[in-house]
Amino acid sequence: ETGVTQTPRHLVMGMTNKKSLKCEQHLGHNAMYWYKQSAKKPLELMFVYSLEERVENNSVPSRFSPECPNSSHLFLHLHTLQPEDSALYLCASSQGPGGAGANVLTFGAGSRLTVL
Amino acid sequence: GQSLEQPSEVTAVEGAIVQINCTYQTSGFYGLSWYQQHDGGAPTFLSYNALDGLEETGRFSSFLSRSDSYGYLLLQELQMKDSASYFCAVGYNFNKFYFGSGTKLNVKP
Numbered sequence: 001e002t003g004v005t006q007t008p009r010h011l012v013m014g015m016t017n018k019k020s021l022k023c024e025q026h027l028g029h030n031a032m033y034w035y036k037q038s039a040k041k042p043l044e045l046m047f048v049y050s051l052e053e054r055v056e057n058n059s060v061p062s063r064f065s066p067e068c069p070n071s072s073h074l075f076l077h078l079h080t081l082q083p084e085d086s087a088l089y090l091c092a093s094s095q096g097p098g099g100a101g102a103n104v105l106t107f108g109a110g111s112r113l114t115v116l
Numbered sequence: 117g118q119s120l121e122q123p124s125e126v127t128a129v130e131g132a133i134v135q136i137n138c139t140y141q142t143s144g145f146y147g148l149s150w151y152q153q154h155d156g157g158a159p160t161f162l163s164y165n166a167l168d169g170l171e172e173t174g175r176f177s178s179f180l181s182r183s184d185s186y187g188y189l190l191l192q193e194l195q196m197k198d199s200a201s202y203f204c205a206v207g208y209n210f211n212k213f214y215f216g217s218g219t220k221l222n223v224k225p
Binding site: 004043050094096097105106 | 149158203218
């Protein structure tokens, strides 16, 4: 399998549930990202991992917890979410700084999250 | 902070040329990128401008003017499959990319 794969594609959860989103990239990239996409709003950068170190946490509430166990996998752990957290969560990857593709993000298809 | 402004929606006919503008209020970025996203799909990379001027990639061209805080995506010979949302984005140090709110392009027969 190639590209960036996200699972699950759709998730419905209650405010007291704990769930995780998974992202896997098969491109040999060493930077991975979580973005939140809500209707009529810019893609919001949430987290950036470069060489498995978190280099950006863009004022994201602690109910979102990222994990990057290796350069191919990225998780977003979710707990006690609010209805306003309902959105499309997009994972992306790129080559790290200095790489020829460092300015190109490859996105997954996203995980559509609904919080009841 | 980063602020990138795009028109929310543009309509054009098949075969025409359309320009999608992106104005920004930020500085210190490495370059301006453009992405296409079809409904229900993932954003896909189209074009990148590190330097001022025009970059051409087939039917798509992108332009950047740092002195005018402005860029645009030019789509020529429009096809129905070009109906999608288009996002501009700026890239900074440490792999940080910030996006505009997107322009929905409707191509009509």
